[in-house]
Amino acid sequence: MNIQLQILPLLSVLVLFLVAPVVIILAVSFWDYTEFSLIPDFVLTNYIEIFESGVTYSTYLNTFKFAFLGWLFTVIIGFTLAYFLAFHVRTLRWQIILFLICTIPFWTSNIIRMIAWIPVLGRNGLVNSLLLELGVISEPLEWLLYSDFAVILAFVHLYTLFTLVPIFNSMMRIDKSIIEAAQDMGANSLQILINVIVPLCLPGIAIGTIFVVSLIMGDFITVQAMSGGQSASVGLAMNNKRALLQYPAAAADAIILLCVVLGMVAILMRTINIRKEL
């Protein structure tokens, strides 16, 4: 009885603002529509159009590319930072301070953090000015901003924290005597890293992967802002249809995207027990 009361607020929020919206999107994805109105119906045209359009596949391919590259860089950088914090910083006090330095930007605005790249990467930005000054280039580089490069850079900038935190958590749980044992058996640092630390960090890497992949797969704002509208992603395509008031088409897009993301996460979830890792 008591427990039911305790979970009631959480359950109500999730039912009202998570389950109900998904249900209504599912329903609307089967509706028909005209330029002016939505017509409640049960048609498969929205889905058929999506699967028959070549744009869908190239958009998904582009989104997978972003997700893969974003994931690759955030995991490598997050792992390296966590490794430094967990095994090279010696006092807990400094570990906490350096960890917080990495965390603080997470609590500031993503939009502002994206805008902040404009004076750095823009045509007359800091990077271009510096390179011109040094004589490395003779004309400003155009691909620094409003390009796929900028999109990936922003993902790494925004989401490395999501890999750093769970991997650091995994590393801090490694029993130091395991590492000492490996040393006693004559393993060098690299062998310890590959054969002891990486395997024990896999749960942390999996959690980080879940975060980064689902965030990038569903992203539309980073791609729009950083590619300057020149690159496509599934979320962005959906938002464009929504802006044209093609709600049923956008809803069908949303359902397919949801299935893809949940499928990817479900596979990752099989490898770990999140509740035990916290």
Added chain:
Amino acid sequence: MFSKNRKTSFYILATFFCLFVFFLYGPMFAIITLSFQGPNGGLTFPMNGFSTHWFSKLFQEQRVGDFQGSFSRSLTLAVIVMVATVVISLSAGMAFRKKFKFSNSLFYLTISSLIIPSILLTLGIGLLFDRLGLEGHWYTSGLGAHLTWTLPFGLLIMFAVFNRFDKSYEEAARDLGATNWQVLRFVLLPIIGPSLVGVGLFGFTLSFDEFARSLLSVGSKNTLPLEIFGMTTTVTTPTLYALGTLTTFVSFSIIAICFGVIVILEKRKKKFGDDSGKGLI
């Protein structure tokens, strides 16, 4: 790596860490600096004088949209979300300490709330309110949308807290005759207080800065991140940076306040929580 003396690997990794911190904060400092451009300055370096011209522009309404209105809406919403996140996460976190039916389902539902694409969620909430004939507002549909983002974080933190919580404190209190309420008020809350402040920090900042889940869910009146994003296409002066600086300042202030409170609570815990060595000799 694990020897007494620093090795080359330490210095390489330390350099990497510093470069990352520079990468993390560099752009932010660039726009903070540029927001103090002189009246004739532009969106990029070099600085053309030094002034607070662009900040004062912010407070002249009309010119740059509804900055003050959206700012106060976002601030109010963030406070509501913060309080709601702490209360709901704590309550649910306590329930999850015991086994109950569908406990795993509820947990995975909460995780889904985190990984669900934001554009889908905000579209769904917009459609839901539209179909029900309700008008969405930042304090109704917008509040709900933000909670779907903050509650999973809150709950995950509560799991981490309770996984490390020593139940014998509560048992001792109960053995001494404390009621449920007294256990909560005098044992549980003082011990996990600092973590709850952390949950509140997540609630406030994630709501204050939330763009994607606000987009179609806050109704006709914009919250601040929506306003800022709108400005990126219409405003071509350092006013944009001034707004960024101001928002970042608010975020930093909240972070600093929360850290301060956590430190104070931890000190109180040490002071009042432990009387070892003070007993009868």
